[in-house]
Amino acid sequence: MSEITITNANSTHKTLGSTCHLCSLSNLCLPIAVNNTEIERLEDVIKQGKVLDRGDHIFQEHSPFRSCFAVRSGSFKTYIVTEDGEEQVTGFYLPGEIIGMDSTNTEAYSCSAKALEKSSVCEIPFEQFEDLATKIPTLQHHFFQLMSREIRDSRQLSMLLSKNTAEERIASLLLSLSERFKRRKLSPTHFRLPMPRNDIGNYLGLAVETVSRVFTRFQKTGIISVQGREVTLNDIEILKDMIKRSSSGCQSKEAKAN
Amino acid sequence: MSEITITNANSTHKTLGSTCHLCSLSNLCLPIAVNNTEIERLEDVIKQGKVLDRGDHIFQEHSPFRSCFAVRSGSFKTYIVTEDGEEQVTGFYLPGEIIGMDSTNTEAYSCSAKALEKSSVCEIPFEQFEDLATKIPTLQHHFFQLMSREIRDSRQLSMLLSKNTAEERIASLLLSLSERFKRRKLSPTHFRLPMPRNDIGNYLGLAVETVSRVFTRFQKTGIISVQGREVTLNDIEILKDMIKRSSSGCQSKEAKAN
DNA sequence: CGCGCAGTTGAAAGTTTTCAAATGCAGTGG
DNA sequence: CCACTGCATTTGAAAACTTTCAACTGCGCG
DSSP states (O other), X not given: OOOBOOXXXXXXXXXXXXXXXXXXXXXXSOOOOOOHHHHHHHHHHOEEEEEEOTTXXXXXXXXBOOEEEEEEESOEEEEEEOTTSOEEEEEEEOTTBEEOGGGTTSSBOSSEEEESSSEEEEEEEHHHHHHXXXXXXXXXXXXXXXXXXXXXXXXXXXXXXXXXXXXXXXHHHHHHHHHHHHHTTSOSSEEEOSSOHHHHHHHHTOOHHHHHHHHHHHHHTTSEEEETTEEEESOHHHHHHHHHTSSSOOOOOBOOOO | OOOEXXXXXXXXXXXXXXXXXXXXXXXXXXXXXXXXXXXXHHHHHOEEEEEEOTTOEEEOTTSBOOEEEEEEESOEEEEEEOTTSOEEEEEEEOTTBEEOGGGTTSSBOSSEEEESSSEEEEEEEHHHHXXXXXXXXXXXXXXXXXXXXXXXXXXXXXXXXXXOOHHHHHHHHHHHHHHHHHHTTSOSSEEEOSSOHHHHHHHHTOOHHHHHHHHHHHHHTTSEEEEXXXXXXXXXXXXXHHHHTSSSOOOOOBOOOO
């Protein structure tokens, strides 16, 4: 099955036949079977290479929805501001993952998306993309797939929040990150947390202090090593055992290869 | 804008022009703009009138995914069984709502769906439906819409679970049910809970005892009246104020009229 | 009429939060 | 290059909320 991936604007290059690597994030973003004509259409639709600094927004809650965004580098958090002005983190997004699917076909974005560091994204203007999807069944299929995965991931998070202890939630997040790094061919056992403790706590429904204490506890028992945002998972099995009780891990938003 | 709705097998009738009421649940289920030819195609695809008793499953987790289901009467819960054998309720579904969208485009159902009482559903075989969607842009659009709503609803639940107290969670569920009854032209202030306390607690991440205590507390302060599963909301405003702190209420899975 | 499940209630135990305060780290300006 | 300021992280102790355990009540169904 051939694949297409969104690309770096500077390094676009096509190969003959049906395979075409447009981006360094092959397999992660929009891995779908299309022919060359369709690839060209996709290229027309997707705008590449928007760069953002730490703290910049890709889009703000309530602003008119136009596009989804594929993370190319860096990392993002999505969040909602509640009526009393509190921020609620709804997700973290790493390279190869797609932001904004919860706003698909709505007037406005249902959350804000902010860069956690210097990052870049590809823009997927949704209306055009949708048109294209009616013409390319595999594209439609793939997008249904991404969305249903997003639903399942979110369910997963709900379960985590409703039934699991602080330790289990953190173990779950660590494992989720681990898998997502692994998928990008990076070390699954040693990585840098893109987000502050603050956001972790917010996302997992825990006080910052609790997050900190759990990290400390994990460190003391030797399961992980932490220094600031650098984390080493010393015993993934133990972490996995911790969350066995619940059906599975934290959400992992990647576009899983078809 | 014309509408189509899935129907009772016995009372199928078409009206001329572009409006066609196939089911008593008009506006709730699949309200979309289509022409008559398209309506006929939809009718071919959707199987109507499957009846289930209390405790019956529409589908089981891990069984091969074929169809989504629109609730026609009664009510359902969806749930997952965790590795340690615990049940985790992931949602409640009332007439006009669609079950199974989280399994769209997957091999197997990602949860089980069980009738909470004598109920009936319409079956939407997904593969055929998907084909149809590529031919009817509004249908594709509508389904994207339903799915993105499902994502948002699930996010909402996560927020509820991560940041809200027991009282707020229950208030939120009550208001969600209230709105969903209202949408069906039923009383938004007096209704029968389709599910046992058990499932409420499970869904909201609370012990049954806590659910019971909160109901009692609400009753004592006069906000609601409860006798078993019969509930009367005496002061919706107070309930709304309770959950104001969080951005919004509980999930409401209805297909909102386009 | 009685069994069994659903719901309620009380008291103790556990987790997590909150409040307060100290320490570390990083970018800024002198 | 260093001190300074502000934010991030850590830690301790008390307070708050929810769960757990146990027991009791109520209701529906055979």
